[in-house]
Each structure stands twice: as C-alpha cells, then as structure tokens.
Amino acid sequence: xxxxxxxxxxxxxxxxxxxxxxxxxxxxxxxxxxxxxxxxxxxxxxxxxxxxxxxxxxxxxxxxxxxxxxxxxxxxxxxxxxxxxxxxxxxxxxxxxxxxxxxxxxxxxxxxxxxxxxxxxxxxxxxxxxxxxxxxxxxxxxxxxxxxxxxxxxxxxxxxxxxxxxxxxxxxxxxxxxxxxxxxxxxxxxxxxxxxxxxxxxxxxxxxxxxxxxxxxxxxxxxxxxxxxxxxxxxxxxxxxxxxxxxxxxxxxxxxxxxxxxxxxxxxxxxxxxxxxxxxxxxx
Numbered sequence: 001x002x003x004x005x006x007x008x009x010x011x012x013x014x015x016x017x018x019x020x021x022x023x024x025x026x027x028x029x030x031x032x033x034x035x036x037x038x039x040x041x042x043x044x045x046x047x048x049x050x051x052x053x054x055x056x057x058x059x060x061x062x063x064x065x066x067x068x069x070x071x072x073x074x075x076x077x078x079x080x081x082x083x084x085x086x087x088x089x090x091x092x093x094x095x096x097x098x099x100x101x102x103x104x105x106x107x108x109x110x111x112x113x114x115x116x117x118x119x120x121x122x123x124x125x126x127x128x129x130x131x132x133x134x135x136x137x138x139x140x141x142x143x144x145x146x147x148x149x150x151x152x153x154x155x156x157x158x159x160x161x162x163x164x165x166x167x168x169x170x171x172x173x174x175x176x177x178x179x180x181x182x183x184x185x186x187x188x189x190x191x192x193x194x195x196x197x198x199x200x201x202x203x204x205x206x207x208x209x210x211x212x213x214x215x216x217x218x219x220x221x222x223x224x225x226x227x228x229x230x231x232x233x234x235x236x237x238x239x240x241x242x243x244x245x246x247x248x249x250x251x252x253x254x255x256x257x258x259x260x261x262x263x264x265x266x267x268x269x270x271x272x273x274x275x276x277x278x279x280x281x282x283x284x
Contacts, residue, residue, distance in 0.1 A: 002093045006278050008053045010093075011086055014270035015045030015079075018263060021193035022245045024201075024228070025221075025252035026263045030242070033253045036078060044070045044078040052083060053090050059111060060118030060147075063087045067122040080126035081160050081208075081264030084119070086271050089168070093275050100272065105167055108148060116147040159207040159261045168268070174199050175269035191238075194245070196269045198232070200262035201225040208260035221257060224248070 002010075019041045020029050027036050051057065051065035066083045092103035120139040143150065151164035163170060178199035182192040200206075202225045205218030228248045235241040252259070 001096050002275060002278070004053050004055060004094065007090050007093050007275065008049045010274035010278055011052065011090060011271055012045050012049050013274050014086070014267050015082065016042060017190070017193050017270050017274075018267045021190040021197065021266070022242060022249070023194065023197045023259075023263050023266065024225075024245050024248040025257050025259045028249075030246060031249060031253070033249075034256070034258050036076060040074045040076065041078050043073050047073040048079060048083060052087055053094075055094055058115055058118075059087055059091050059107065060115030060122075062091070064118040064122040064125075067126050071125060077126045079264075080123065081261060082267045083122070084160050085163060085168075085171075085264055085268040088164075089268060089271055089275075100275070101167060101172060108164060108167070111147045113143055113146060116143040116145075116150065119147055120150075157207060157210065159204065160264060163265075163268075170200070170203075170265055171268045171272060174203055175265055176272055179269050179273055191241075193266055193270060197262055197266045198225065198229050200265045201259055202229050206259035206261045208262075209257055213257070217257070221252070221259060224251075225259075 019027060019038050022028050022030050025033070027033050027038060027041055029038055032038060047069040048066035051069055052062050054062060054065070057065065063083050066087070067080060070077075070079055070083075088104055088107045089100070091107045092100055095103040095106065097103050120141075120143055123139045148164055151158075151161040154161035155165050156162075159170065175196040179192045179196040182195040187195065202222060205215060205222050207218070209221050210218035225248070228244060232241055232244050235244055
C-alpha cells in the first residue's frame, strides 16, 4: 500500500514527465499547441492531485473534484483523460496488497451508480473536444447503468473507456513494457516517455483524433506515425531524433490534429512506473 503523499508525488511527476516529452501533435516543452500551454498542464496536475488522491472521497467524487479544480485553475480541458485513467490507479495504489492490477480490478468492480453520476458530471464539466450525444448512456443524462457498462458501450470508439473494461490492458501490456524496455536499454530523460507515446500512437487509431475528425483521419495519423517511428529508430543521435519528431509535430499541429488519447495513456504508464519505483525505494 502506498501513502497518499507517495501517490500524489508519483502522479504529479507523471504529468510533468509527459508534458516534458516531445510527443508529436500534443503540448510539450518543445512547443505549445491547440491554444494550450505547458504551464496550463503543469498547473492542472498540481491542482488536480489533491482531490484525485483524497482517501476520504469515493472514486467518482475524486474524478469530479479533480475536474472542477482544473477548470477553476485553467478554464480549459487539459486533463480529463488523465484524470479518468489516473483516478482508479491512484485508488488501487492506496489499497492493501502488492499487486496493483488486482487492486485496480477491485476498484473498478466497486464502482456504483453514485460514482457513475459523478463521472458523467465530470465529463460534461470538462467539455472534451468532439463530445456529442450518444444513443445509449449519454453523459448529459442521469445514469441508468453502472460506469463499467457505460464504458463498455463506448469501448470500441474510445480508448480510455476501453481501459475500464479491460483492466487497463493497454497500459500494462503495451505502454508500460515499451517505457520500461527503453529504460533497460539505457534511455534517459524524456525518451522512455516518448517510446511509450509512440507505442500507443502506432498501435491503434487515436480515439481523440477519431472523435474530432473521423476514423479515417485517425488511421492516417497512425500510419504516418509508423513511418515516423521507423525514421526515429534510424536516427543517429538525440538531435536527429528531435528533428524527426518536430517535423511530425509541425505537420499535425498545422492540421489541428491532437492525438490526446495517446498522451493520456502515456501519463498513466508513467504513473504506474513511478509508483513502482517509489514503493521499491520505500521498501528498500
């Protein structure tokens, strides 16, 4: 079981590490974008950390209060996906038992209608780009089913929703192995996070891009990302890597394309990794 202070620090570090990493199409230290700045993301992480790790709050309220705090501080949706992913992970890390995946499944199975209503309200308050009405389980209406069922209905078109019904499989089976393999190879600084991001960006169409544009556009971004990743792998040094990624970044931002889901998933990977490192230090 991790302390609240440990979880909060791991969360804030994950948010900082993600925004410091050069993630083409998203906001990062090398370039702002989409009328958002690095400082807004850092502020969002700081103000959302307290409610997201508050042990006195049920999961739904943690998510809702984190969104409220963010909107009050920056008045834009910088982190809804991050909050939806990191809320359950933070709750799981605070539970007894060393297996984060088992704890996470316990957290997800305990979600009730009150949690669901709070999460629906959080989504509406955040006003994510491309949010439209749904034929079933519309977040603008009072929930009639639990959050897992609602997320299951959206899982084919929303990769964050998909995590709730797969035990966060993309985090544990795709992104985290890519991040930790990069660390094992000796990658430092922002590069492990970049590798995790590219793993997501090339594995499936980014659902944020799909929601704002369409599936065809999201698939085109994925296919271009695969070519960029191959070029990135051939770069002889970090300077060449930066050039490859910045060229892609400029092309995406010129078209208003923001693969935000891949960035959100990257934060969740960093949180899981950071929790493991911090707990190992505490036990060591």
